[in-house]
Amino acid sequence: MSSLATTMNRVRFSVGDKAVVADLRKPGHVRTPDYLIGHTGEVIQFCGYFLNPEDLSIGRTSGPMVPLYRVQFRMETLWRAPQRHPDDRLCIEIYDHWLMPAIETGSDF
Amino acid sequence: MSGYHDIGGHAAGPIVKTELPFQHWEKQAEAIRNLLGDNSRRVVSLDEIRLGFESFGLEKYQAFSFYRRRLEALIDTLEKKGLITRSEFEQELSAVQSRWPLPDQEKR
Amino acid sequence: MTIRTPSPSHDHHDHDHDHDHDHGGATHEHDSLVVEDEVGSLLAQQMVDALQALLIRRGILSAGEVTMEIQNLEAPGTHLGARMVARAWLDSAYKQRLLRNGKDGAAELKIKIGEAQLVVVENTPALHNVVVCTLCSCYPRSILGQPPSWYISTAYRARTVREPARVLEEFGLTLPLTTAICVHDSNADMRFLVLPMRPVGTEGMTEDELSQLVTRDSMIGVALVVTPSR
Numbered sequence: 001m002s003s004l005a006t007t008m009n010r011v012r013f014s015v016g017d018k019a020v021v022a023d024l025r026k027p028g029h030v031r032t033p034d035y036l037i038g039h040t041g042e043v044i045q046f047c048g049y050f051l052n053p054e055d056l057s058i059g060r061t062s063g064p065m066v067p068l069y070r071v072q073f074r075m076e077t078l079w080r081a082p083q084r085h086p087d088d089r090l091c092i093e094i095y096d097h098w099l100m101p102a103i104e105t106g107s108d109f
Numbered sequence: 110m111s112g113y114h115d116i117g118g119h120a121a122g123p124i125v126k127t128e129l130p131f132q133h134w135e136k137q138a139e140a141i142r143n144l145l146g147d148n149s150r151r152v153v154s155l156d157e158i159r160l161g162f163e164s165f166g167l168e169k170y171q172a173f174s175f176y177r178r179r180l181e182a183l184i185d186t187l188e189k190k191g192l193i194t195r196s197e198f199e200q201e202l203s204a205v206q207s208r209w210p211l212p213d214q215e216k217r
Numbered sequence: 218m219t220i221r222t223p224s225p226s227h228d229h230h231d232h233d234h235d236h237d238h239d240h241g242g243a244t245h246e247h248d249s250l251v252v253e254d255e256v257g258s259l260l261a262q263q264m265v266d267a268l269q270a271l272l273i274r275r276g277i278l279s280a281g282e283v284t285m286e287i288q289n290l291e292a293p294g295t296h297l298g299a300r301m302v303a304r305a306w307l308d309s310a311y312k313q314r315l316l317r318n319g320k321d322g323a324a325e326l327k328i329k330i331g332e333a334q335l336v337v338v339e340n341t342p343a344l345h346n347v348v349v350c351t352l353c354s355c356y357p358r359s360i361l362g363q364p365p366s367w368y369i370s371t372a373y374r375a376r377t378v379r380e381p382a383r384v385l386e387e388f389g390l391t392l393p394l395t396t397a398i399c400v401h402d403s404n405a406d407m408r409f410l411v412l413p414m415r416p417v418g419t420e421g422m423t424e425d426e427l428s429q430l431v432t433r434d435s436m437i438g439v440a441l442v443v444t445p446s447r
Contacts, residue, residue, distance in 0.1 A: 029160035031404050033351050035118040035378065047334065050406045057160035059190065061151065068405055070336075075400075079118070084382050087344075087397035093405035117351030117402060121375040124387050125250050129366040134262040140286035141269060144278050152277065159353060174251045175354065175369050177261055184268060193271055201267040211259050 007064040008049045009096060017043045018102035019071060021094065029057035032098045039078055040102045041071040047093060067096040113167045135176040142183055152192065158182045250366055290363070297328050297360040298410055299431035301337075302442075303424045306415040312339075319410060323360065331359035333406040338399070340414045340438075345392050347385065347438030348401045348409040349377040357408040361433060368437065378402055388439040411438040418444040 013019055021036040031053050049065035075088040145153040161182025162170060173181060187193045206214045253261060272278050301323060305312035315322030319335030335357060338346040350356065351374045356364040367373050377384045381398045385391070392398065401409045413435040419427060434440035 029156055029163055031352065033117045033402065033404065034115050035351075045336075047405075047407055050333065053156040053159075053405070056154045056156035059154075059157060061154070068407075070407070072399075075398075079379055084394065085397040088381070088399075089397070090378055090400045090402060092402040093407055095405070114352055116371060116375040118379045119375040121372040124367050124372045124376070124384065125370060126367050126388075127250065129250070129252060131363050132258060134258065134265045136287045136290050137265045137269065137283065138261075139290055140283050141265070141272065141278070143290075144282055144286055145272075150277065171251070174253050174257075177253055177257070180261060180264060180268075184264070187268075192275075192277070193268075198267060198271060201271045202263060205263045205267045205270070209263065211256060211263070213256075 006062075009064050009066045011046065011067045012096055013043045013046075013067075013069060013099060013101075015043055015045060019043055019094075019099040020102045021071075022098055022100050024098060026054060028054065030054055032094060033092075035078065036073070036092065036094075039073055041073040041094075043069045043099075044072045044091065045070040050095075052095060052097075068093055069096070069099070070094075071099070112163045113170055114163050132176075134180075138176060138180045138183065142179065145183075145187075153183065153186055153190070157186045157190075161186050250370055290358075293359050294362040295431070295433040295436070296428070297323075298357070298433075298436045299428040300326055300424075301328065301360070301410070302412055302431045302436065303428035305337075305412055306419075306427055307424055312412070315412070328360060330357075330408075332357065332408045334408070335360070335410055336401075336407045337410045337412050338401065339412040340441075342393075342396060342414075344399055345385075345396050345438065346399050346401060346409075346411045347377060347381055348403055348411060349374060350403045351375070351378055352404050355403040355405075355408065357410055360410065361436060365433070385439060388434070390440055411436050413438075413440075413442045416442050416444040 018040055019042075020040045021032065021038060023037045024030075024032075047068040047070060050068050051061065051063060052066045055061070055063075070091055071094045073090045073092070075083045075090060076086065078090060142153065142155075142158065144150065146155060158179055159182075162178040165173075165178070165181070169181075170178065184193075184198060188195055188198070269278075269280070269283060273280060301315060304326060305315050305322075311322065311325070314325070315337050316339060319337040320330045322337065323330050323335060340346055348356075349368070354364055354369040356368060358364070373384065378400050381400050382392065385398075403409050413431065415427070416430070419430065430442050430445060432440055432442065435442045
């Protein structure tokens with residue numbers, strides 16, 4: 001049986017922050033899709049703390065709990081193609097350790 | 110890491126709208142998985158199942174229907190965690206098949 | 218039985234794919250729905266029965282629990298989400314609470330959300346929402362029941378995040394060019410429900426009457442709720 005998680009990783013991003021999806025190259029089960037890697041989005045919501053599915057997939061249930069955010073990406077920059085509407089966007093949940101602070105110069109934004 | 114299940118943005122054909130019925134065995138398999146993952150048991154998590162079918166290899170992944178993949182992954186995971194053994198599952202399956210055989214099983 | 222799509226466009230999988238093969242009765246073609254045929258389904262039923270028998274003998278679960286859980290899986294359906302939508306249309310304060318916290322909003326209507334959280338996203342003339350799970354099949358099952366087959370198909374999962382307008386057109390929905398689209402890839406612990414716009418011509422309808430207009434597809438985001446024809 002599993003023990004309760006007791007630690008929570010630090011929340012590193014606030015709503016409105018720009019963040020880049022890191023190329024972590026983790027083997028096994030991850031919930032960050034490939035099409036996001038290297039792209040910059042904007043944090044739009046803090047969803048709370050959750051057990052990391054990467055740990056859960058191998059039966060590790062004791063934590064730490066990780067912050068989860070919803071992050072918004074412009075379609076135009078994700079697919080590097082003109083879109084039918086400049087505000088077409090994609091929103092997705094990303095765990096804290098997959099995000100790095102964006103450097104504001106020359107990034108997707 | 111991109112697995113064969115990680116297909117967001119890939120090219121694909123038209124979307125087939127045919128709606129398939131939710132069959133009894135599919136409900137039963139999902140029910141069993143839910144119970145095994147519930148708070149009183151926490152024996153198998155959904156992420157372990159996902160790792161299971163993400164590790165099938167492309168051919169097996171594509172050959173099975175959605176719920177059949179989950180069922181196979183569930184059995185694999187239970188076996189991996191030592192909760193059941195493959196041979197006792199096969200024994201149980203033989204017992205079920207002898208009581209209720211399919212046409213090609215009747216020859217045994 | 219195999220459902221085959223008409224001349225699928227080839228995706229980037231670089232393996233040869235010109236054969237049917239048999240795996241307990243399932244056959245497939247690229248991009249088609251994979252379904253178990255009758256033999257495959259019966260075999261799967263045998264497998265589940267064997268697994269259940271084994272787990273019961275182990276004392277890990279009981280037959281009664283499985284029956285109840287099957288009922289729990291069958292019980293939710295479009296009607297639960299539709300009630301939330303209809304209430305939101307009639308009561309703007311409720312709508313704000315629902316948009317802030319979907320789980321609490323559902324609970325107000327005595328609807329229990331089994332998942333971690335429900336995020337309700339509102340359609341407006343400026344923005345249309347549509348939900349997909351590219352990695353598997355995440356879907357608000359505790360309020361909408363099981364997802365339709367197309368939602369878990371390769372084609373929907375692959376294309377919706379990249380060309381949502383084309384996907385919506387395949388569902389018969391053409392949005393005005395002034396409406397932006399937001400695609401929600403439901404990949405983790407949240408589940409999503411689209412709050413469609415209330416159609417014209419529904420003034421004076423009761424909550425029950427309104428909820429009957431709300432379709433599953435409108436709560437996924439591939440359809441609008443249409444004005445009822447009298």
